[in-house]
Amino acid sequence: MLKIEGLTAEIDGKQILKGLDLEVPAGEVHAIMGPNGAGKSTLSYVLSGREGYEITGGSVTFHGKDLLAMEPEERAASGLFLAFQYPVELPGVGNATFLRTALNAIRRQRGEPELDAMQFLKLARSRMKELSMPEDMLKRGVNVGFSGGEKKRNEVLQMALLNPSLAILDETDSGLDIDALKIVSEGVNALRGPGFSALVITHYQRLLNYIVPDRVHVLVNGRIAKSGGKELALELEAHGYAEVAA
Amino acid sequence: MPAVTETIETVQSVAEGGYKWGFETDIEMEFAPKGLNEDIVRFISKKKNEPGWLLEWRLKAFAIWQKMEEPDWAAVNYPRIDYQDAYYYAAPVQKAKPKSLDEVDPELLKTYAKLGIPLKEQAILAGVEGAGESPSDAAEGGRMPIAIDAVFDSVSVATTFKDRLEKEGIIFCAISEAVQNHPELVRQYLGSVVPQADNFFAALNCAVFTDGSFVYIPKGVKCPMELSTYFRINAKSTGQFERTLIIADEGSTVSYLEGCTAPMRDENQLHAAVVELVALDDASIKYSTVQNWYPGDAEGKGGIYNFVTKRAACRGKRSKVSWTQVETGSAITWKYPSCILQGDDSVGEFYSVAITNNRQQADTGTKMFHIGKNTRSTIISKGISAGFGQNTYRGLVRIGAKATGARNFTQCDSLLIGDQCGAHTVPYIENRCISAKVEHEATTSRIAEDQLFYCRQRGLSEEEAVGLIVNGFCREVLKELPMEFAVEAQKLLQISLEGSVG
Numbered sequence: 001m002l003k004i005e006g007l008t009a010e011i012d013g014k015q016i017l018k019g020l021d022l023e024v025p026a027g028e029v030h031a032i033m034g035p036n037g038a039g040k041s042t043l044s045y046v047l048s049g050r051e052g053y054e055i056t057g058g059s060v061t062f063h064g065k066d067l068l069a070m071e072p073e074e075r076a077a078s079g080l081f082l083a084f085q086y087p088v089e090l091p092g093v094g095n096a097t098f099l100r101t102a103l104n105a106i107r108r109q110r111g112e113p114e115l116d117a118m119q120f121l122k123l124a125r126s127r128m129k130e131l132s133m134p135e136d137m138l139k140r141g142v143n144v145g146f147s148g149g150e151k152k153r154n155e156v157l158q159m160a161l162l163n164p165s166l167a168i169l170d171e172t173d174s175g176l177d178i179d180a181l182k183i184v185s186e187g188v189n190a191l192r193g194p195g196f197s198a199l200v201i202t203h204y205q206r207l208l209n210y211i212v213p214d215r216v217h218v219l220v221n222g223r224i225a226k227s228g229g230k231e232l233a234l235e236l237e238a239h240g241y242a243e244v245a246a
Numbered sequence: 247m248p249a250v251t252e253t254i255e256t257v258q259s260v261a262e263g264g265y266k267w268g269f270e271t272d273i274e275m276e277f278a279p280k281g282l283n284e285d286i287v288r289f290i291s292k293k294k295n296e297p298g299w300l301l302e303w304r305l306k307a308f309a310i311w312q313k314m315e316e317p318d319w320a321a322v323n324y325p326r327i328d329y330q331d332a333y334y335y336a337a338p339v340q341k342a343k344p345k346s347l348d349e350v351d352p353e354l355l356k357t358y359a360k361l362g363i364p365l366k367e368q369a370i371l372a373g374v375e376g377a378g379e380s381p382s383d384a385a386e387g388g389r390m391p392i393a394i395d396a397v398f399d400s401v402s403v404a405t406t407f408k409d410r411l412e413k414e415g416i417i418f419c420a421i422s423e424a425v426q427n428h429p430e431l432v433r434q435y436l437g438s439v440v441p442q443a444d445n446f447f448a449a450l451n452c453a454v455f456t457d458g459s460f461v462y463i464p465k466g467v468k469c470p471m472e473l474s475t476y477f478r479i480n481a482k483s484t485g486q487f488e489r490t491l492i493i494a495d496e497g498s499t500v501s502y503l504e505g506c507t508a509p510m511r512d513e514n515q516l517h518a519a520v521v522e523l524v525a526l527d528d529a530s531i532k533y534s535t536v537q538n539w540y541p542g543d544a545e546g547k548g549g550i551y552n553f554v555t556k557r558a559a560c561r562g563k564r565s566k567v568s569w570t571q572v573e574t575g576s577a578i579t580w581k582y583p584s585c586i587l588q589g590d591d592s593v594g595e596f597y598s599v600a601i602t603n604n605r606q607q608a609d610t611g612t613k614m615f616h617i618g619k620n621t622r623s624t625i626i627s628k629g630i631s632a633g634f635g636q637n638t639y640r641g642l643v644r645i646g647a648k649a650t651g652a653r654n655f656t657q658c659d660s661l662l663i664g665d666q667c668g669a670h671t672v673p674y675i676e677n678r679c680i681s682a683k684v685e686h687e688a689t690t691s692r693i694a695e696d697q698l699f700y701c702r703q704r705g706l707s708e709e710e711a712v713g714l715i716v717n718g719f720c721r722e723v724l725k726e727l728p729m730e731f732a733v734e735a736q737k738l739l740q741i742s743l744e745g746s747v748g
Contacts, residue, residue, distance in 0.1 A: 084703075105706045106705035109705065
């Protein structure tokens with residue numbers, strides 16, 4: 001489903017990814033752990049197509065297509081979703097408007113009929129209820145004045161609505177208290193199934209108690225240094241990156 | 247179609263991007279001779295069969311104009327206008343003024359249909375008009391009809407729902423018709439808000455104005471539908487000098503909106519309008535504009551010079567005037583819709599969105615004159631600059647010595663897209679009253695790369711993303727527009743900014 005081979009990338013002339021190989025089969029949840037500066041966020045931005053990153057080598061195929069040749073919105077329409085570490089504020093843009101515009105943009109690109117305001121509201125309300133989100137979050141500006149936990153829940157709400165085949169969660173656990181962490185994790189787990197894969201990027205093992213991964217990869221200095229089952233996360237927590245990845 | 251023409255058209259459509267209103271109607275026209283002199287003023291007056299007092303009024307304005315200098319204080323640059331190199335009167339040939347809509351030239355009806363402005367009352371009422379592109383189709387179910395006055399170059403070609411409005415005592419017609427049928431009202435109010443000597447462009451308008459709308463709402467009447475004028479410049483080398491006069495008598499209410507478009511041409515064309523509003527005791531006027539004159543091409547060739555004087559007199563106690571404008575078109579915009587707050591407790595509002603893309607220049611804002619006690623004004627201005635566009639907010643808040651308890655709140659926000667454009671804010675505040683309260687806030691921001699990326703990651707194209715962010719930025723203003731126009735305006739903002747990023 002997602003296959004990364006020998007990926008190298010740099011930003012402002014500084015090489016960050018140095019030959020990264022990774023394969024995520026359909027239906028699996030993989031965790032990527034690693035120390036600060038290892039290239040975790042760079043990987044999520046390169047996969048989602050953010051400007052400013054230069055791909056200097058390697059390839060990424062997604063559902064058999066060349067992911068790196070696609071525009072960010074085409075990647076989104078193909079089923080790739082990035083839950084941002086720092087969700088962006090859009091002042092004056094109502095959350096409902098934003099969510100519906102996004103959902104319909106993707107449905108349009110997929111050749112599916114667009115949802116009208118009523119159909120959308122019905123869908124959004126049921127998803128929000130599952131995520132214990134107050135309904136007034138639909139009326140507020142996108143992420144404007146949201147607490148850290150609300151912003152992350154809003155990301156998961158978008159994910160639930162857009163129904164991606166691959167979700168990249170970039171440190172979704174940062175800034176979350178334990179209750180919010182549970183809610184967010186349940187939101188992700190609810191999507192799990194044969195058509196849903198996820199790449200969970202995190203510093204801490206804690207999140208993986210709730211979103212239990214099929215595989216864990218350790219990213220150090222721009223490469224996958226070690227891969228293993230979910231027990232690898234515990235090992236990392238106990239001994240630190242330096243020892244495990246050495 | 248010959249290959250050359252096709253090539254030219256293809257190139258044009260690529261270059262012009264979104265300007266969908268740039269077509270030209272082929273119709274037999276009658277022109278005044280080119281140039282401007284007393285004879286032209288007499289020609290126009292005679293064409294309109296005007297009474298002597300109005301001709302004298304025009305000639306006086308012309309004499310004043312000849313002694314005036316074109317103003318140069320606005321932050322706009324354009325080559326000197328040759329006022330002798332233009333036509334001041336152009337009208338579709340009509341055998342007689344049509345008595346009903348059925349008699350209007352089908353070519354004209356087609357033009358307005360193509361612009362999304364249905365001129366058929368039944369069709370509007372039944373909600374079955376055309377391709378779903380008309381602004382009135384945007385709202386769903388149970389909406390009210392809109393009465394429309396259609397001005398084509400120098401004349402009004404049709405006004406809808408006149409009979410129905412007359413039952414309420416409302417007069418809604420072309421100003422040239424009002425001169426014939428309601429001379430006492432026109433004589434009493436014409437020039438009473440914007441006098442002949444007010445400024446260079448207003449004086450020119452007083453001398454050669456051709457058509458525009460006239461509205462009178464009688465005492466205590468709430469106008470049952472939106473009134474709207476649609477201005478279309480079609481003829482080449484022709485100036486349009488629209489004159490609109492709206493009088494809201496005691497306790498009456500009206501919402502009026504105007505739209506405007508023009509064909510794409512390489513030459514610049516002049517639009518010098520004067521709009522006067524009068525609100526008596528407890529009257530309220532809401533005046534909305536969606537200005538979409540041809541802005542010129544990406545290199546700044548062609549486009550309308552839009553030099554407009556709009557002013558409202560809140561003469562009555564507790565009267566209220568609200569200006570809302572969405573300015574997306576024109577090569578140059580020079581306009582300052584203003585309120586003279588004479589009546590005690592009167593209210594003036596100005597909500598503005600001005601976009602300049604490519605080589606467009608806009609110098610726009612408002613003037614609020616607080617004269618009466620406890621007068622209040624609100625100014626919300628949103629300027630968006632893209633490409634090489636230059637956007638200036640210029641505003642004056644003047645509070646007289648007797649305006650005790652007066653209040654003003656001003657907010658000017660500028661949004662920059664790209665690094666070649668400019669935004670400027672020039673607020674003037676003159677306060678002679680110790681108990682008055684004046685507030686001014688201003689911000690300048692850019693569309694951030696992370697905002698665009700966030701939207702695109704959610705599936706929006708870059709242009710959809712810019713449209714969404716800009717609409718968010720303008721929300722406070724757009725929500726003041728009547729609903730049908732708000733939908734139209736949102737689309738227009740997006741189209742106007744096409745090609746501004748990436």
